[in-house]
């Protein structure tokens with residue numbers, strides 16, 4: 249397994265281009281199953297999660313072509329079974345259920361396993377499918393959904409942990425081809441849900457309210473092909489904002505959508521960082537010693553759970569006591585033990601991390617886990633004394649396109665060591 253070596257202490261400066269959004273591209277690629285026509289998707293990031301999704305679509309019978317950031321998909325004839333050996337690699341593959349149900353009224357997908365940030369139930373997805381008159385069965389590790397005909401209705405998709413992003417995506421996709429009108433109450437309002445809705449509307453779907461907690465979908469007979477460019481990845485952008493705040497003198501992020509980063513920008517401003525914010529680019533003036541913060545992760549537009557680990561790395565350098573509370577994935581603290589090995593002073597109190605600073609971090613061999621926790625370890629390595637060796641970087645490659653090359657381009661002393669043993 250490859251590893252990333254980070255030699256701390258180098259200041260970051262210059263500019264970096266942010267890639268297309270992983271969490272927007274994945275459901276949009278799945279949505280191409282809703283039509284037999286050709287779909288062309290631009291700004292698709294080169295990530296292992298995307299590779300797995302393209303593998304699943306090919307396995308289902310779609311014709312898939314990829315030329316750098318553009319993917320062409322044509323799902324003329326497709327099967328409706330996504331098998332375990334492919335699905336097990338990525339739980340987001342659950343988002344092929346909705347398109348298969350909408351297109352063929354049936355689907356069988358291996359159940360997504362849990363993952364390090366907690367178990368990943370799909371009960372809300374199934375609640376939505378049942379509301380569309382589909383029968384859902386979970387047996388032998390597979391989830392099967394089928395319906396004689398899909399009929400629109402009203403369904404509240406909010407769960408005890410708030411709205412579901414992929415659940416909203418799945419039900420919205422199936423509802424585009426159901427009889428009648430579907431209203432999703434308690435819908436996720438993430439920008440990636442809005443981007444998917446924009447793509448579906450280009451395919452001929454009738455959708456209103458995407459980006460609010462109430463989405464209305466009027467079913468149509470069929471959808472046609474479309475062309476679309478995926479929005480910039482707001483979590484990659486947030487990760488580089490934190491890298492610049494930690495280790496920067498002055499860093500500019502290009503091809504961002506700053507509207508999608510308001511909660512992160514507000515937190516960094518509260519922590520004392522000066523930023524020049526334009527619609528599609530942001531310049532951060534690092535100072536490496538933030539003010540302490542009280543963070544609570546919430547569904548969009550609140551502070552994103554996918555940025556919590558990165559902020560823990562930053563706040564270990566703050567003058568004072570900070571708290572980061574997870575309300576979306578209460579167990580999402582795999583990074584804490586590794587950051588402590590680097591000298592951070594963090595203790596867990598239930599779903600809250602209490603971070604005391606400033607700590608002088610020291611490089612150490614650390615273990616990557618969930619992709620955002622792994623990115624947080626790389627960020628910590630940028631300002632740690634000595635060498636940080638991040639193992640199992642395949643976790644990082646799931647969600648970040650060439651993070652080592654992009655950071656090296658900003659002046660970091662970072663290198664990827666290929667594991668020649670296999």
Ligand code: EPZ
Pocket residue numbers: 270271272274340367368369370371372373374407408409410411412413414415436553554576577578619620647
């Ligand atoms: C999406 O996951 C993202 N992944 C996650 O990003 C992100 O952290 C998450 O949304 C929350 O914003 C993709 O878009 C591919 P959820 P998703 O359904 O849709 C509970 C990353 O780093 N829940 O919004 O799977 C669930 O357990 C990844 O790129 C149910 O209880 O998350 C969680 O506590 C990590 N029942 C909460 O809801 C369900 O049926 C939010 O989950 C579904 C979810």
